[in-house]
Amino acid sequence: MDKELLFKQALGLQRERVTSPRLGLFRIMVRKSPLTTATLIAEAEKLSIDQATCYRNLALFRRIGLISDIVVGGRRMVELTDSFGAHHHHFSCRNCGRLIDFDSPSLETAISAAAADLGAIVSSHQLEIIGVCAQCRGLT
Amino acid sequence: MDKELLFKQALGLQRERVTSPRLGLFRIMVRKSPLTTATLIAEAEKLSIDQATCYRNLALFRRIGLISDIVVGGRRMVELTDSFGAHHHHFSCRNCGRLIDFDSPSLETAISAAAADLGAIVSSHQLEIIGVCAQCRGLT
DNA sequence: CTGTCTAATGCAAATTACTTGCATATGCGT
DNA sequence: ACGCATATGCAAGTAATTTGCATTAGACAG
Numbered sequence: 001m002d003k004e005l006l007f008k009q010a011l012g013l014q015r016e017r018v019t020s021p022r023l024g025l026f027r028i029m030v031r032k033s034p035l036t037t038a039t040l041i042a043e044a045e046k047l048s049i050d051q052a053t054c055y056r057n058l059a060l061f062r063r064i065g066l067i068s069d070i071v072v073g074g075r076r077m078v079e080l081t082d083s084f085g086a087h088h089h090h091f092s093c094r095n096c097g098r099l100i101d102f103d104s105p106s107l108e109t110a111i112s113a114a115a116a117d118l119g120a121i122v123s124s125h126q127l128e129i130i131g132v133c134a135q136c137r138g139l140t
Numbered sequence: 141m142d143k144e145l146l147f148k149q150a151l152g153l154q155r156e157r158v159t160s161p162r163l164g165l166f167r168i169m170v171r172k173s174p175l176t177t178a179t180l181i182a183e184a185e186k187l188s189i190d191q192a193t194c195y196r197n198l199a200l201f202r203r204i205g206l207i208s209d210i211v212v213g214g215r216r217m218v219e220l221t222d223s224f225g226a227h228h229h230h231f232s233c234r235n236c237g238r239l240i241d242f243d244s245p246s247l248e249t250a251i252s253a254a255a256a257d258l259g260a261i262v263s264s265h266q267l268e269i270i271g272v273c274a275q276c277r278g279l280t
Numbered sequence: 281c282t283g284t285c286t287a288a289t290g291c292a293a294a295t296t297a298c299t300t301g302c303a304t305a306t307g308c309g310t
Numbered sequence: 311a312c313g314c315a316t317a318t319g320c321a322a323g324t325a326a327t328t329t330g331c332a333t334t335a336g337a338c339a340g
Contacts, residue, residue, distance in 0.1 A: 016287095016288095017286095017287065017288070017335090017336050017337075018336075018337095019287095019288060019289080019335075019336065020335090020336095021288080021289070022288090037326085037327090038326090048290090049289090049290095050289070050290050050291070051290095051326095051327085052289080052290070052291080052292095052327090052328075052329080053288080053289060053290070055326095055327060055328070056288080056289085056328090057288095062214070068214075068270075069211045069214060069216070070211055071209045071210055071211050071216070074202070074208075074209060076209075076211070076216065089254075091255070091258055091260060093260070094263065100258065100260075102254065102257075102258060104250065104253070104254040104257065106250050106253060106254075107247075107250045107251065107253075107254050109250070110244065110246050110247045110249070110250035111247065111267070111269060113244070113246060113247075114229075114242065114244040114246075114247050114269070115231070115269055115271060117242075117244065118231055118240065118242060118273070118274060119273075119274030119277070120231060120233070120240075120269075120271050120272060120273050120274055120277070121271045121272045121277060122269055122270075122271040123234065123270050123271045123272070124269075124270045124271075125267065125268060125269040125270065126267070126268050126270075127251070127265065127266070127267045127268075128265060128266050128267075129251060129254070129255055129260075129262055129264075129265040130262075130263050130264045130265065131255060131260050131261045131262040131263045131264075132260060132261045132263070133258070133259075133260050134258060134259030134260055137259070137260070137261060156316095156317095157306085157307050157308075157315095157316070157317070158307075158308095159306075159307065159316095159317060159318080160306090160307095161317080161318070162317090177297085177298090178297090188319090189318090189319095190318070190319050190320070191297095191298085192298090192299075192300080192318080192319070192320080192321095193317080193318060193319075195297095195298060195299070196299090196317080196318085197317095
């Protein structure tokens with residue numbers, strides 16, 4: 001609910017209208033992020049939101065920094081960015097295909113340090129680790 | 141040249157043939173990785189390699205771990221994996237769009253540590269940092 | 281709270297991205 | 311060099327994404 005307020009404010013700041021399809025798409029994403037565009041479109045259809053509207057709003061959300069595109073486990077997905085979803089990284093198990101979200105303060109520190117070395121300012125980052133998860137170890 | 145040997149060996153191990161189109165595609169990738177499939181296809185065309193052959197071999201290269209799919213600066217790309225290209229991470233400047241490759245030992249350490257916390261084994265990883273590069277700072 | 285203006289939506293058609301079938305050409309083991 | 315199995319090119323097919331246009335619906339003024 002609070003996220004929706006942020007969402008509406010983000011749109012307002014860009015002088016973009018808060019429409020019912022946009023709110024619907026945002027809710028789907030809050031519930032399923034990260035998700036494929038196919039999933040988004042399928043869910044949207046249940047709410048009678050057209051696929052053209054999905055694509056147009058994905059472009060808008062991307063433009064205003066609400067979502068970002070990632071590849072997880074070889075699949076292209078769209079994910080809510082830090083402010084609207086939780087910030088985390090992805091571990092993708094190549095044995096069972098499971099996707100594990102995690103976070104690590106020391107990783108964040110190392111990322112900031114690396115950027116500082118480049119003389120750059122960080123606005124966001126994304127990490128994916130591919131490997132074998134704890135559950136699958138010893139089985140493969 | 142040495143990379144080509146590795147490439148041929150990788151194919152041989154999988155009992156896959158070393159064909160002229162495959163070698164051509166590999167050379168394009170060595171020269172331009174990371175690149176979009178559109179770029180790959182455009183370059184391949186110069187060598188009279190058909191787009192169907194491009195897609196079929198992208199699938200093969202992916203299957204044998206030669207390349208991986210990434211999103212850099214919002215663009216989907218394909219990149220030679222560590223063994224065939226250099227291992228590095230990406231910094232994408234959202235002001236000038238420039239792509240900077242970098243590497244950081246402490247980052248590698250932090251990544252290993254994070255995976256260890258999960259009880260997982262790492263086989264590869266990919267990081268993208270989005271921000272403003274040194275050159276653009278003070279200008280934006 | 282209603283009218284008006286502008287931008288967003290749905291629908292269908294168009295474009296672009298990717299995949300597949302099939303006849304031919306080419307690696308590669310003998 | 312020969313023969314077989316697989317990779318290739320070409321053309322057609324399917325899936326993904328974008329666009330044009332008539333209509334609907336936010337937002338803000340009155």
